[in-house]
Amino acid sequence: MADTFKLTHENLDGLFAVLRKDGRRVLAPVDADGRTELNDVEKPGQVSKSYIQTIMSAKDVVFPKVERLLSYTTEPGSVELHDAEPHALPTVLFGVRPCEAKAFGALDAVFNWDYRDKFFNARLEKMAVIGVSCTKADDACFCTSVGGGPADTKGSDILLTPIDGGYLAEVLTDKGKAIQALAPQLFTPGNGVDKAMIAAKLEQAFDQPALTAKLPGMFENKLWEGQSLRCIGCGACAYVCPTCVCFDIQEEADPKQGQRLRCWDSCGFSMFTLHASGHNPRETQSARWRQRIYHKFSTYPERYQMLGCVGCGKCTRACPVDMNLREHLVEAANA
Amino acid sequence: MTEKNIYLPYLMRITQITEESPAVKTFRLEFVDEVAAQNFNFKTGQFGLYSAFGEGESTFCIASSPTRKGYIECTFREVGRVTAALADKEVGDIVGFRGPYGNVFPLEAWKGKNLVFIAGGIALPPLRSVIWNCLDLRDWFKDITVVYGARSVADLVYKHELKEWNERTDINLVTTVDPGGETPDWTGKVGFVPPVVEQLGLSAENTVAIVCGPPIMIKLTLPVLEKLGFAPDQIFTTLENRMKCGLGKCGRCNTGSSYVCKDGPVYTLAQLNELPAEY
Ligand SMILES: Cc1cc2nc3c(=O)[nH]c(=O)nc-3n(C[C@H](O)[C@H](O)[C@H](O)COP(=O)(O)OP(=O)(O)OC[C@H]3O[C@@H](n4cnc5c(N)ncnc54)[C@H](O)[C@@H]3O)c2cc1C
Ligand code: SF4
Numbered sequence: 001m002a003d004t005f006k007l008t009h010e011n012l013d014g015l016f017a018v019l020r021k022d023g024r025r026v027l028a029p030v031d032a033d034g035r036t037e038l039n040d041v042e043k044p045g046q047v048s049k050s051y052i053q054t055i056m057s058a059k060d061v062v063f064p065k066v067e068r069l070l071s072y073t074t075e076p077g078s079v080e081l082h083d084a085e086p087h088a089l090p091t092v093l094f095g096v097r098p099c100e101a102k103a104f105g106a107l108d109a110v111f112n113w114d115y116r117d118k119f120f121n122a123r124l125e126k127m128a129v130i131g132v133s134c135t136k137a138d139d140a141c142f143c144t145s146v147g148g149g150p151a152d153t154k155g156s157d158i159l160l161t162p163i164d165g166g167y168l169a170e171v172l173t174d175k176g177k178a179i180q181a182l183a184p185q186l187f188t189p190g191n192g193v194d195k196a197m198i199a200a201k202l203e204q205a206f207d208q209p210a211l212t213a214k215l216p217g218m219f220e221n222k223l224w225e226g227q228s229l230r231c232i233g234c235g236a237c238a239y240v241c242p243t244c245v246c247f248d249i250q251e252e253a254d255p256k257q258g259q260r261l262r263c264w265d266s267c268g269f270s271m272f273t274l275h276a277s278g279h280n281p282r283e284t285q286s287a288r289w290r291q292r293i294y295h296k297f298s299t300y301p302e303r304y305q306m307l308g309c310v311g312c313g314k315c316t317r318a319c320p321v322d323m324n325l326r327e328h329l330v331e332a333a334n335a
Numbered sequence: 336m337t338e339k340n341i342y343l344p345y346l347m348r349i350t351q352i353t354e355e356s357p358a359v360k361t362f363r364l365e366f367v368d369e370v371a372a373q374n375f376n377f378k379t380g381q382f383g384l385y386s387a388f389g390e391g392e393s394t395f396c397i398a399s400s401p402t403r404k405g406y407i408e409c410t411f412r413e414v415g416r417v418t419a420a421l422a423d424k425e426v427g428d429i430v431g432f433r434g435p436y437g438n439v440f441p442l443e444a445w446k447g448k449n450l451v452f453i454a455g456g457i458a459l460p461p462l463r464s465v466i467w468n469c470l471d472l473r474d475w476f477k478d479i480t481v482v483y484g485a486r487s488v489a490d491l492v493y494k495h496e497l498k499e500w501n502e503r504t505d506i507n508l509v510t511t512v513d514p515g516g517e518t519p520d521w522t523g524k525v526g527f528v529p530p531v532v533e534q535l536g537l538s539a540e541n542t543v544a545i546v547c548g549p550p551i552m553i554k555l556t557l558p559v560l561e562k563l564g565f566a567p568d569q570i571f572t573t574l575e576n577r578m579k580c581g582l583g584k585c586g587r588c589n590t591g592s593s594y595v596c597k598d599g600p601v602y603t604l605a606q607l608n609e610l611p612a613e614y
């Protein structure tokens with residue numbers, strides 16, 4: 001069970017200073033050029049005041065857009081291989097929303113279910129999450145339909161909920177305790193606030209377990225085609241998604257040396273499954289859209305006993321043609 | 336705690352190159368590192384990711400038999416960036432290999448049964464591994480039949496091994512080429528694989544069929560096998576979904592709840608019937 005404290009605005013200032021002194025960078029949502037994105041901050045005053053979410057997810061802290069997996073030098077008849085080290089920076093993610101905090105679990109499931117991915121693990125080990133509960137939601141949000149909630153603690157090491165004069169602070173994990181231990185005096189006794197009263201209210205939009213149960217029988221349903229008609233296969237939804245984990249492996253080389261890089265990819269791209277023969281198992285955009293839904297709501301529950309979607313709505317906000325995931329899921333659940 | 340880099344390949348030296356047919360080559364690869372060579376084991380049906388340093392990785396099955404120690408072999412067709420770079424290599428050059436990955440042909444479960452291998456075109460490599468494996472364990476099995484078809488005589492791979500199998504009495508080899516693909520001295524059959532299989536008068540009794548080939552050949556061969564009485568769990572095939580990691584992570588090979596790189600590439604028809612047809 002979480003230990004609950006109060007963290008005043010003033011003490012949060014102090015905590016940022018202590019974290020930085022401990023050699024950690026603090027990444028938090030910052031307003032710049034009309035967008036809100038994660039950035040290095042020194043003081044809480046730099047953190048966006050009005051954000052619902054950042055556009056990009058925080059996943060690149062543990063799963064960068066491009067990660068070097070290895071490098072090599074070549075000469076005729078010989079190759080020298082060099083292992084790559086992730087050089088993970090000690091990082092505190094401040095202000096991510098509960099949905100996104102939970103998403104790290106979905107990435108972890110894939111990166112470690114069988115073979116262990118040292119790049120992901122090194123970065124995850126050095127990261128701690130100070131989540132902040134949501135006091136407002138928008139039309140794209142649907143965390144409460146996928147087992148989460150605006151003040152859900154899962155995935156946060158410390159969860160802050162705004163209260164008068166500061167935050168209610170729930171210290172949830174060993175990593176959270178380690179942060180508290182850096183400056184225990186900043187965490188004052190909690191005041192028994194009911195955080196459910198403060199957190200945003202968000203109606204459940206659809207019955208997810210029922211949807212998951214019926215998806216296997218809906219594969220040939222015409223609905224996927226209808227929903228996907230406007231999708232242009234740009235992949236933006238996967239790039240902003242905090243759980244999309246698919247990647248490509250690319251080579252960057254000249255005649256003497258090279259490196260092998262892992263880069264984000266998306267099942268929405270037609271090239272994703274294209275065989276060298278020209279045969280493509282997912283020939284149409286509707287098959288690719290269906291894969292997106294099935295991977296998150298059918299494959300994930302079956303393979304990892306969890307959902308591959310946290311209901312953050314980032315995809316909906318980013319989509320250039322207004323594909324609304326929540327609405328499409330409601331439609332599927334009612335089909 | 337330092338974890339192993341699962342993306343790091345073994346370095347392999349090319350010790351033999353065989354030109355099988357136009358644009359198809361077989362490499363024999365030996366481990367550069369002695370210790371890696373000693374510790375390496377695989378089972379028939381498994382595959383790996385082969386690197387041409389400078390261009391990237393490609394997925395091929397391990398085409399040699401695990402009973403043949405000290406090397407692995409792969410047979411590949413030149414179709415794109417990596418395969419073209421591999422095709423340019425010479426004996427003595429270094430390539431990379433990650434593996435073995437994926438599941439295996441269940442030889443133990445096939446003990447005491449008749450085996451029918453049916454392959455088309457470049458799809459003989461995965462079956463070559465298991466055929467040699469079965470021939471090296473010959474007394475485990477009853478009759479072994481191989482039906483192999485290609486577009487033309489020039490497109491048949493492993494010609495010297497076909498000759499050897501043809502001469503052996505403990506394996507029944509039937510080769511066929513598509514109409515028009517025969518040469519004047521061709522002694523095999525002329526015709527597509529499915530009708531050739533139908534004419535063999537095979538019995539499904541105590542028999543498993545292993546089918547690999549282009550999608551069209553598989554599609555037309557399955558009804559023939561069903562007509563002969565083969566049940567879906569008596570028919571095996573391998574899938575070739577596009578792969579990048581081979582480790583169940585990159586998502587590329589995912590179909591339904593299966594990762595072909597982990598749960599496959601070997602599937603029974605009964606298992607395939609449970610998956611969406613996205614392969
Ligand atoms: C389990 C398994 C076993 C296999 N076994 C064998 C075997 O034994 N022998 C064999 O010959 N083959 C086998 N294959 C198929 C083999 O993996 C492919 O033919 C091979 O990887 C093609 O690689 P390539 O780099 O030469 O082609 P690529 O250059 O990758 O070209 C292939 C396709 O990718 C597209 N493409 C090209 N460039 C790019 C790019 N930059 N980004 C995205 N797409 C691009 C092309 O349009 C083309 O359609 C197997 C496949 C699997 C999954
Ligand atoms: S399969 Fe598609 S939806 Fe699933 S993680 Fe990969 S890109 Fe995202």
Ligand code: SF4
Nearest residue numbers: 231232234235237319
């Ligand atoms: S962002 Fe929208 S248009 Fe782009 S691939 Fe996703 S659903 Fe399709």
Ligand code: FES
Nearest residue numbers: 581584585586596
């Ligand atoms: S090849 Fe990457 S998940 Fe199967």
